[in-house]
Amino acid sequence: MTELDPTARTAPHDGPADPRTEAFQGVREARRNELAEDYVELIAELIHEQGEARPVDIAARLGVKVPTVSKTLDRLARDGLITRAKYRSVFLTDTGRALAKECRRRHEIVLRFLISLGLDPETAERDAEGIEHHVSERTLALFAAFANRS
Amino acid sequence: MTELDPTARTAPHDGPADPRTEAFQGVREARRNELAEDYVELIAELIHEQGEARPVDIAARLGVKVPTVSKTLDRLARDGLITRAKYRSVFLTDTGRALAKECRRRHEIVLRFLISLGLDPETAERDAEGIEHHVSERTLALFAAFANRS
DNA sequence: GCAGATTGTTAGCACTGTCTAACTTTATGC
DNA sequence: GCATAAAGTTAGACAGTGCTAACAATCTGC
Ligand SMILES: [Mn+2]
Ligand SMILES: [Mn+2]
Ligand SMILES: [Mn+2]
Ligand SMILES: [Mn+2]
Numbered sequence: 001m002t003e004l005d006p007t008a009r010t011a012p013h014d015g016p017a018d019p020r021t022e023a024f025q026g027v028r029e030a031r032r033n034e035l036a037e038d039y040v041e042l043i044a045e046l047i048h049e050q051g052e053a054r055p056v057d058i059a060a061r062l063g064v065k066v067p068t069v070s071k072t073l074d075r076l077a078r079d080g081l082i083t084r085a086k087y088r089s090v091f092l093t094d095t096g097r098a099l100a101k102e103c104r105r106r107h108e109i110v111l112r113f114l115i116s117l118g119l120d121p122e123t124a125e126r127d128a129e130g131i132e133h134h135v136s137e138r139t140l141a142l143f144a145a146f147a148n149r150s
Numbered sequence: 151m152t153e154l155d156p157t158a159r160t161a162p163h164d165g166p167a168d169p170r171t172e173a174f175q176g177v178r179e180a181r182r183n184e185l186a187e188d189y190v191e192l193i194a195e196l197i198h199e200q201g202e203a204r205p206v207d208i209a210a211r212l213g214v215k216v217p218t219v220s221k222t223l224d225r226l227a228r229d230g231l232i233t234r235a236k237y238r239s240v241f242l243t244d245t246g247r248a249l250a251k252e253c254r255r256r257h258e259i260v261l262r263f264l265i266s267l268g269l270d271p272e273t274a275e276r277d278a279e280g281i282e283h284h285v286s287e288r289t290l291a292l293f294a295a296f297a298n299r300s
Numbered sequence: 301g302c303a304g305a306t307t308g309t310t311a312g313c314a315c316t317g318t319c320t321a322a323c324t325t326t327a328t329g330c
Numbered sequence: 331g332c333a334t335a336a337a338g339t340t341a342g343a344c345a346g347t348g349c350t351a352a353c354a355a356t357c358t359g360c
Contacts, residue, residue, distance in 0.1 A: 031280075063178075066339090086339075119289055134279075146267065219308095
């Protein structure tokens, strides 16, 4: 979602398009999707590991309170990434599943890359969780290549 | 600020400290400082390049509106990173200057690293602007080493 | 030195993301 | 099958980050 298609760069929309300004705008854009990305990735993981994704487990994994999760899930449902019924566990829509898959892929590549660079797995996991939302497809390709050939 | 001291890990404060949950908590923490980091880094840059940092220039660089900058600057002042007088340009406190320097260092290392990996400078700038807030000191050391020896 | 342009502030709105407190529903164990 | 425990929801507070509209101050060029 953030930076999927390397051909779709430099949209000819508004201002003077100073590359620096564009960088900041791109980062703000990416920030708006971070939370949704973490949620769908985690939901997919819970469904795979436990068979279902319950708000209480999502909250425990993320380290936030259950009402926070509940409200966020409402937004994800509104945005078409999940479906939910009251007092039931959560399901991904096709869109949500696709996003989750993409996020998992990015997460894996960044994590493998950091570890192949020589980072300890704990710190790698920590850094990957933040970095994954800010790597372009181009960077991802370089990360993957490096991890493979090392 | 985010992850300066590698020895200060695993603070024995609250919960069960699942490494995964800790990762998410750390990322949320980092996210809270991103904007302040971008601001002080940019302010230092403007002072260096133009002699002063004016809200209108900050806004132009970031690609946001001036009132947004004004409000954010109030928060930075409240948090002791800058000083300001009404209708005047902005100054960094010692704390702010120290943070700016640290941010510039991180930014440079990440940028050089990405370029030395083979990324084009434009995309590197874009990705560095996001990644810089999510690299631990340990990762930074590996990035710097890689960039130097390549 | 003043008119007009530029810059900055203030007020007010919207939305996100976090929390606590209070309540409701569902699940569990006898 | 019922009482209690666990999970989930709702309401409401609050801070952050963005916007526009309206107003105030400062700067610039004549
Ligand atoms: Mn993440
Ligand atoms: Mn992830
Ligand atoms: Mn940045
Ligand atoms: Mn930066």
